[in-house]
Amino acid sequence: MKLDARLEAVRAFVPAGGTVADIGTDHGYLAAALVQSGQAERVIASDLNLGPCEAARRTVREANLRESIEVRQGDGLTVLAPGEAQTVCIAGMGGALMTDILAAAPLVMKKLQTLVLQPMNGAYELRHYLYTHSWHVADEALVVADDRIYTVIRAEKGRRKMPDALTLEIGPVLWERKPELLRHHIESLLFGARRAVAGMEKSERAKKSAKYKEAQKRIKALEERLVW
Structure with missing residues (x-):
């Protein structure tokens, strides 16, 4: 098969x-x-x-x-x-x-x-x-x-x-071993995170929310994981 x-x-x-x-x-x-x-x-x-x-x-x-x-x-x-x-x-x-x-x-x-x-x-x-x-x-x-x-x-x-939460999202073993596709994997997570932030930025109320601030922090943390 x-x-x-x-x-x-x-x-x-x-x-x-x-x-x-x-x-x-x-x-x-x-x-x-x-x-x-x-x-x-x-x-x-x-x-x-x-x-x-x-x-x-x-x-x-x-x-x-x-x-x-x-x-x-x-x-x-x-x-x-x-x-x-x-x-x-x-x-x-x-x-x-x-x-x-x-x-x-x-x-x-x-x-x-x-x-x-x-x-x-x-x-x-x-x-x-x-x-x-x-x-x-x-x-x-x-x-x-x-x-x-x-x-x-x-x-x-x-x-x-x-x-930690970010490692749970990326994958603990993936982060430890750094396989060839890991950067592409993190970039796909970043794409989704940035798209969510872009949606929130259409609303002034959403931009003042704790959820928006957390989403920005998540983007920054994922960007930092692209460098090793």
Whole structure:
């Protein structure tokens, strides 16, 4: 199963062996690749909606993987029994939605060992949730697909010191290792921050707010992180 660069980066972060749950599986391509590569012994592929589940079942059937991949329709981690999977993958959703999915299933979370997460946005909120719930960022990667930079996070159990807010936004492991795409990543965060400030500057009331001052401070802090 040939994956695009984004899903390949997710696959690369999955520990070998055991059972993996692919939440929001869509067409089931990641699930199939995990089994075909020998990385996962079994995959539970789930999606909230019937259409993606049918597409995933078709992928599984055509790849002759019905003995190794089970497709379930359901909401988030509620498709799993505690201890049924060791690793959970969630890709292509916003960080806030991922946080809600994780928070909604504490008993399942308690038995998991690894989370592989690829947020489309809201990475700060997601990382903050992990650190406040006895998880931490063990590894991170930046990857380009379809002319966009994506962040992939591998989280593991274990309480660690909470990074500062800006490092949580950029990514603690990314900031520590300084990968090739890090400046592009920070520049994309800056673009969004400057656009938000430009919107506030259209209102005199907004320009006098604490939110505006905080946004300006954030821009300055991100600009300082471009130099190392």
